[in-house]
Amino acid sequence: MDSTPHTLRKRPAPFRPAFALLLLTLAALIARPIRAQDNIFTGTNSGVSSIRIAVADFKPVGSDAQTSEFKKTFDVTLYADLASAGIFDIVSKSLMPSGTPGSPSEIKLPLYASEPTNAAMVAFGALGEVGGKLIANGYLFDAKNQQYPQVIAKQYSEAPSEDSARQIAHRFADEIIFRLGGGTPGIAESKLYFVKMTGNVASNATKEIWEMDYDGANQHPITHLGTISISPRVSPDNTRLAFASLGKYGFQIKMYSLLLNRYMNFPTGNGSTESPAWSPNGNELAYAAAPNGSFEIWISDLNGTLGRRITSFRGGNVSPTFNPRSGAQIAFISDRTGLPQLYIMNSDGSGVQRLTDGGYVSSPSWSPNGQFLTFAWNRKYGPGAPGGQDIYLIQVSSGAQGGYNIVQLTHDGGRCDFPTWSPDGRHIAYANSSDGRADHMRIWTMLNDGTQRRPLTGFGADMPNWSWK
Amino acid sequence: MNFTGSIPSHSTTVRSLRSALILAIALGMVTGCHKTASSKTAADSTAPAAAQLPPAPTATLVAEPLAVDLGQSVVLNWRTTNATDVTIDGLGSVSPNGTQTVSPSSSTNFHITAKGVGGTTEANIRVTVRVPVAPTVPADSSDSANGSNMGSETVFHENVQDIFFDYDSFELNAEGRASAIKAAAYLVAHPDIRVIIGGYCDDRGSAEYNLALGENRANSAKTALVNAGVATARIRVVSFGKEKQFCAEDTESCWQQNRRAQFSLDR
Incomplete structure (x- = not known):
């Protein structure tokens, strides 16, 4: 056969540098469309050079x-x-x-x-x-x-x-x-509230709510309850802090006045209540409550009265967050289809839509302009599954093709959770533990395109919540 | 005097002595012994005394297994020879050879009687049934002084044990259901005890969502207790989510220990 010597002649041909260059160029061309998904307009890189x-x-x-x-x-x-x-x-x-x-x-x-x-x-x-x-x-x-x-x-x-x-x-x-900066107020005077853990995770850990300046300076405790307090959420006018604290009846929401430096009454009965969220007008609080054994999203006034339930799916419905622009929508986490997913609904409970298509979603935070949600997502959740829990961003209004644009902001950095928007919408603070251990969580900040990452705290700091102004 | 009976299979000893006295001892052994007898040996050994009589009946009775838990069944197996009328206490008249599956509610002596022309033979087998015994409340003076009747912490935890859950699940598995039944039995027997059920999750996943999962786990355990007769008012449910870890290693065994409904006395 004459094809055999042909092949033999070809095989020893050296791998030419020019060919390698061509391959690299091809690889670059292929890589470009993959990165093209990151073209969500968030206002940070708006085309105008800095x-x-x-x-x-x-x-x-x-x-x-x-x-x-x-x-x-x-x-x-x-x-x-x-x-x-x-x-x-x-x-x-x-x-x-x-x-x-x-x-x-x-x-x-x-x-x-x-x-x-x-x-x-x-x-x-x-x-x-x-x-x-x-x-x-x-x-x-x-x-x-x-x-x-x-x-x-x-x-x-x-x-x-x-x-x-x-x-x-x-x-x-x-x-x-x-x-x-185009008339958007700066954030240098804003505050971050967060959870500070002391003690051993497996035995005597206590968690208090702390406050710090937006740049990590001036870290100091707000609560001294000696128990486990989580999910701090500051009111839009910076006067009150709502959070969940472990007491005789399990976790229940407590209200603390940052002006009077004392606790205020927030009665929600004997059942568990958690994950508070302020309405943008500061008159109402959404939260997850389980008076009948199943966590649902409720909304009440600031005295804990006039509570009304706005979801009804047995299982877990937690982590509500209002659209801060309109107050007319609530994003939340629900396990109604299996593992917890991200949903949005109108604040009367109608028009429920699921935004994520799988994995394990937690901790949604709505951008100040109402256009985006950031959340923590483990896309391939499950025992032995590859990948970790990262911070993602999703455009809340559906795009021209009817789909939602999703951008991954962190990559391969261990467990990331609790993203929270800065008041100017340009930054996102979040918690990260590079080895996944709960006591190695620390709070970081980054621009909303995932760049300029830097830590704000040492280990043992978790669940940041950025003030509204 | 009854000369009939089956002889144990240690027949070399019996044969060499051939005395009525030894025979009597051998007969005495029959009642407590469930070894299969050999009819050939029996016929040999009784030959001098029973030469004029028809052969005496033989009866053997075995049970498999000899010890069971309450609710499990036992297979009885009996063989008789030369018998015209065979009865087992509790089962009545039965065929000369047979098997029967029984589920005794307590430890029982099964007694077979084989009557024949040559006489009557009896055999016994004891089946032990392990019934979970509701422990009695120890007369603890300090508790009585407090006016409560909660029993001791140790006994409580012996009987009311943690229920463990599968990954991301709040449904009781088979092991969990068994724990719940045992716990409910103790709580029904001790109506003064009030109980807190804590719901716990492993370290993975979201803190806020895990509070919901913990609540669901504690409620699953509560439902199991209530279904088994424990009054709702005696049970308080608290979800700890992933906030109170029992251990902190990233291993499946540690995660499993954290995925639990834990019972404690509500003093």
Whole structure:
């Protein structure tokens, strides 16, 4: 046969680099459509390139020894706030012109506008103790506008303390973000409530509700109940905290006033109640309750009265969350078809729709603009199944083809759970345990496209809930 | 005097002695012995005394198994020879050879009587039935002083044992149903005990959803107790979800220990 020598001649042919290149190009072309599912418009990467901003260290004023400490805190906080805002391309410290301009007369804008700094905006100012007050003068200048560069000029005055320095930096950062970020208020003054675990998981663990600033600073306990308290949810006006706490009748919802620093009455009878959720007007609470042995979604007023049941499927219906934009819809988790799945319904219980198609879903959180839900999902749930529990995002309104766009935000990082939206909708905080152990949970934050991940807490922190403003 | 009877199969000893005294001892052994007798040996040994009489009947009775739990059945198997009328106490008149399946409600001595021209032969077999005994409440002075009659913690946990569940399930499996029946029997016998059923889940899955699963598990256990006669008012259900782990390893055996309905005294 003459085909045999033909084949033999071909086989020893070397694997040419050019062919390898072609393969790589092909692989890249194939890979592209897979990533194309990530084109949900969330507002973070909206096509407009990020504004390049230079953040100069503030100039110390006065000779008080404490000032340099406060200034250091202020500088670090302001830089971190702007760097993590998700809308800026921040100039790294090494590319900054030397010197610390403290006022408009001291700044040389052409230095910032030219290479290598090449900034569009410059934040600068002065900080110091004057007359027993910590005073900060903050400026934001448009580096390319030599004639009328001033965008913001603000003075802040607080009692001198480490915390004040941080809070002033947050407020100045929020001012800048509000002005440059399309009118969406910044989140630097927002808070996160979370569950802090102490003790051993298998024997004497206690869980208290803690509060921290949005950047992980200032972590401190709110409750001292010595039992297990979970699922903190802060009211839209930041005045009350609802959570579930283990007592004589099992887990029941407790209400804590953040203004009065004491518990308020929230009677829900002798049955279990859990996973509270505030209506956006702050007048009602949705929660899961099991007065008859089966968890259903209920809604009541803030006194725990006038409760009404809005689901009726035996089994488990938990983790409600209102559409914060309209208050007219509720997303929740139900096991009516087997393993727990994500559902939405109108807040009167009508129009129930299932959004996920399998696996094990938990912890839905609705974006502030009402367009997205983020949730934890173990798509291939089951003993021995591959993959882990990750954070996903789904577009609540169905797309042109009638399907729902779903994007996976975390990948292969261990167990992720409890995603919660920031008030500006640009960030998502969540809990992660890289080895899956409950006591190794810690709280992270990321942009809503899954980038810029960074931890906010150490181990033993779980179930974050971001304040509404 | 009755010279009939079956002889145990240790027949070499019996044959070598051939005395009426030894025969009497051998007869004495018959009642308590269920070994198969050999009719040939019996005929040999009784030959001098019974030469003028028709051969005496023989009877053997065996039971398989000899010990059962309440509700299980036993197969009785009997063989007789030279008998005209065979009766077993409780079963009445039966055929000379036969088997019968019985379910005694308590330990029973089955007694077979074989009557024939040559005399009457009897044999016995004892079947032990293990009946779950409701333990009596120990007269615990400290409890009485408190005015409660809850019994001791130890005895409670011996009789009311945790019910374990399959993966992501709140239905009782066969083992769970057996535990529930045993627990219910104890609780019915001790009407003063109030019980808390805690529902627990393994470490996997969502904290909030697992509270619902734990609630369902505790309620399944409660339903089983109520169906077995325990008053609803005596039972309180608390779901702990995955918040109170019994152990914290990522192994199936640990997960299994965490997937449970746990009973405790509601003092």
